[in-house]
Every structure is written in structure tokens, then in C-alpha cells.
Amino acid sequence: MSQFFSIHAENPQARLIKQAVDILRKGGIIIYPTDSCYAMGCALDNKDAIERIRRIRQLDDKHHFTLACRDLSQLGNYARVDNQAFRLLKAATPGSYTFILMATKEVPRRVSHPKKLTIGLRVPDHPVALALLEELGEPMLSSSLLLPNEEYPMTDAWEIRDRLEHEVDLVIEGGYCGTEPTTVIDLSGDVPTLIRQGKGDIAPFAL
DSSP, rough: OOOOEEEOSSSOOHHHHHHHHHHHHTTTOOOOOOOSOOOEETTTTOOOHHHHHHHHHHOTTTTOOEOOOOSHHHHHHTTTOOOHHHHHHHHHOSSSSEEEEBOOSSSSSSGGGGOOEEEEOOOOOHHHHHHHHHHHOOOEEEEEETTTTTOOOOOOOOHOOOOOOOTOSEEEEEEEEOSSOOOOEESSSOOOOOEOOOSOOOEEEEE
């Protein structure tokens, strides 16, 4: 049965953040709030937790997982970013965007795209998510909380716990996050390409 923490959306309690990160480090899956919608997260190097997320969401090996990073300096360790891409990233982070970039060797092959060797990366603009990433000290593997056969992500933490209490290890209640996912922009090619229009404004990318 999953644990349940109510964490203040603007001033996250340090004690609860530390406990949540301990669960991640011990191989757990957490549900946490972001600036777009609730998401599932686990440690990047935890193969079993990654497979559990695939099973819960019924994802194939071509699904782009996202690495949630605390800032651009951390993102740069896991993706190849040229000067043009960096300028775009700097203008749009933190924010409700996921960027598709070429993965570096720091990214386990099992979580990058099997053929393109790309990975989704984002810097969330939410105090709870950023506090988790700061305490963890490395990116968190993340996936939107969009369950099979559902049109929209789940928004109520208590309902999430009722639905997934035997599937995940922790649900963090951090207020209402909305149902609109991130805007996904592919920066792995010569020009930015819009993959999904979501919450993030596409105007800065001239798309």
C-alpha cells in the first residue's frame, strides 16, 4: 500500500521531501505534482521501477521517457545541446515544456529511444518538483500520469491513491495541477519541431 504525503505547494516541508527522496533511492515509484499535471517518477538507474511504470501505463519501448532536471546545468550532462538549442532552453525553462534531445552516454539505453537515441528532458516550474530534484541530486525519470484508456491525466491526489495504492510507493498531494500536459518540442534536428501542443506557449520557438 502506498504512502501519502500532503506537501505544501509553495513551501515544501523539508522533512517530507527527504522522506520522499529516500523512497526514490530505495527503488520506489512516486506520484508528484508538476506545473502541468501530476507525474510518475523513479530513480534513473532503477530498472525494476522503470519496468513497473511501463506496466502501469502499458508503454512500449519506443515511448519517450522524460528526465526531470532541476536546472539547465544538470540537463546538459544528459543531452547534447548546441548553442542554438541552449538559447531556446534558457528562455523556456523552468516551464511546461518537454524537449526531445540527443542523449549522452550518461543516459541508460533502456530509457532512450531505441533507434533515435533521443530522450525527453524538462525543468519543471513547481516548488515541490524542484525541491525533490534538489534533494535527489540527479534527474528523476518521469512520465505523465496518463493511465491506459484515459483521455486526461488524473488530477486528484486522493483519487490517485485509491486507484494506484497497490502500484506505486508514494503519492504526494501538492494541490491541483490541471490536466494539460507539457508542450513537446523536438530539438534533436536542425530546426525545432512541434511534437505536441500542451501548456507551454510555442510563440518563443517560431513554430
